[in-house]
Amino acid sequence: MPTIFFMRSLVKVVPAAILMVVLCGPATAGQKDGFKVNDPHYGEVLFNFYQQEYFTALTDLLVSRDFNRLIHHQAEAALLEGGLLLSWGQHEEADQIFERLLSNTDDQAVRDRTWFYLGKVRYQRGYVDAAEQAFLNIRQPLPLELDAERLNLLARVYIDQERYSAAAAVLSGWEGPEIWLNYARYNLGVALVRMGQLEAGAELLSQVGTIWAYDEEQLALRDRANLALGFAYLQAGLEGNAKPILQRVRLNGPFSNKALLGAGWADSANNDYHKALAPWQELNRRELLDSAVQESLLAVPYAFSQLDAEPQAAEYYARALNIFDAEIVRLDVAMDDMGNGQLITDLLDQDQSSAGGWYWQLASLPNDDRARYLYFAIADHNFHEGLKSYRDLMSLGEHLDVWQTKLSTYHDMLNTRKNAYSKRLPILNERIAEFDVVEMQASYEDLQQRTTAARNEHDVLALATASEQEQWRRISLLEDNITWSQQESAALREKQSILKGLLLWNMEREFNIRAWHQDKQIEKLGEEINKTVRNFTSIDTTVGGIPETVFEFDSRIAFLQLNLDQMKRKLQLAKERHATYLYGLVVGEMQAQRKRLVSYRAQARFALASIYDRLSMKGQ
């Protein structure tokens, strides 16, 4: 499965690549990823996204969108949401968002590229049929490299679906970049062999098996091609052809055990047991949990027995028996030690990484005997994906625990607020009640009317100063005196008349200015009164709304608390299901291992007994 191998190195860039393709168009090296950020909260989402904090970024995005803070980035935000969901492992939801958005996009190139990445992601997640659908949605040729990858992925989809002729039809006659050409040849070769066309398949696999490889990926591809072809020859009974092919596989590569075993088979099929011993004895020294190594423990004594070296054969069978016995005991102890949930906890205890989602990979294994067996389980795609999901769930659970504490604090905070309000509100309400807006307005209107009347009637006295009004009153009082009309008061009357005239002249002179000032002051007073009324109304409304606000928060907290409790229970159940599933995978692998060991042990016993029989017959 070269594509899976290859995708492991590429999958990290997929969500980011989708965003680059959809949001920014083709990216160039050194280019700033984004564009101008016009809403700070959108930039905040990007800040978390670039740090692979997908959950935080997604939450920020949803919150900001609900608060209407992404006005300038609405379209990008929707696409970013899809990319973030994909990064967080929510490929179904991301799919829906992309499909909805892309159905509204006219740019066919953007749509095709997005379908390509979606197909790739789906294939990686094991959704083979959905991946095929995504690849088939691509309408126009993609850029050369992407198109080459698309064809190879589609062929892999067909091979996984056991539709070999469809895979062959996709790749037959295809020409493209060299690196992809090799994958295409390999995939086509495998498809042809499985269709029974060994000769045609062998030609292609042989081409890949002799490429000049310059990196680990290419070396692995070359090894795989040789291994596949070697075993195809062995199965077809063409052992002579198989050996040179299997010898091309590197001795220190991941496929070397199987190649060594196959090479021994090829020699033994040609009755050349001396030669067969070399690869099998090399295998004997390797890690026992590999089935090829286990098989080699039987193959070596078998070769000796074929060479009539019965004592050596007996010795090696006895050795194999001891090794199988010891391993079965070790396996049983390890299975007992696995302990359902404990195993997963131990695994994650080793994990120091903080990044979630797809990028996460288990850094190390527990430092005990279980590690040997887990090593094989963890290499399994499903196990690793399941463990990642478990870890996500665990992290969400921890996150909800934090909220649990916070909600409790907010609840207390609201209670404190309620208590404070219950003390302050009556005093405030009393002050509000004392404030008579109607009376204030009436006084103001009366003042306004009096000023208008004074102006209309030219009432200079009404606008006089307080001292002038007092002087006027005192001068006028003289006229009420009983002696006022008498002869002896004539000089006084004349004096009073002069003073009164002077006072009146002064008031007359100031009248217009005073009237203007009075108008201005009344206007200003009106504004002040309006402001005061507004402030009081606002205070009144706020104070009146306090219980409502507090109760609204109260009910929201109660609802969220309920939701939170429910969610924590669901998370716990999901975690348990994951732990059971993962435990099942590990134990399943271990049980298969045990079954195989028991079967090999039985064969070793039988073969050893046969040798002893033959030796005793010879002795007689």
Place this chain on the structure above:
Amino acid sequence: MGVWDLKRFLFLGIVVLLAVYSLAVGAENDFQTLDQETQELKSAVLELNRDLSMLEEELLYPANTQVAVFVSMDVGEYFALDSVEITLDGKNVSNYLYTEREVNALHRGGVHKIFIGNLKVGEHELVAIFTGIGPHDRDYRRGASLTFSKNIGAKYVELMISDREQNLQPEFIVREWE
């Protein structure tokens, strides 16, 4: 033992491979069911987290009094950011030390919300001190300030680290986010 035994080896190998394959197919189906459940659950938690975050913000930082300060970077080649210190009306409200990952996120166009709080309506003064490594690998510490008016409604302030190409120096700008 002869060819028959060899075939038995091969047969055994094929049986084991088939058993592993059928196990793998079963596990694949289990995984997909589990994966779908997980996705649904994660989606529900995300929704809950959104509601909780909104509640928190409305409760602690109501829109009328809210003030938030953001740090952004435009190029920033002449300055390697270490930390930012913020003083609001003479009171230190934030001291933030940046990690390499965060600085990288800023370089790529991310914007960091360094402070969120509440302010009364009226005039306020914000002072930001930027610390890091400047041109010629020297320790660099610069301040920038802004006097702004807070009205009813949220106020966002941006602290932008930029490059002044003319004299090959970094530039620190504090402004109201427009």
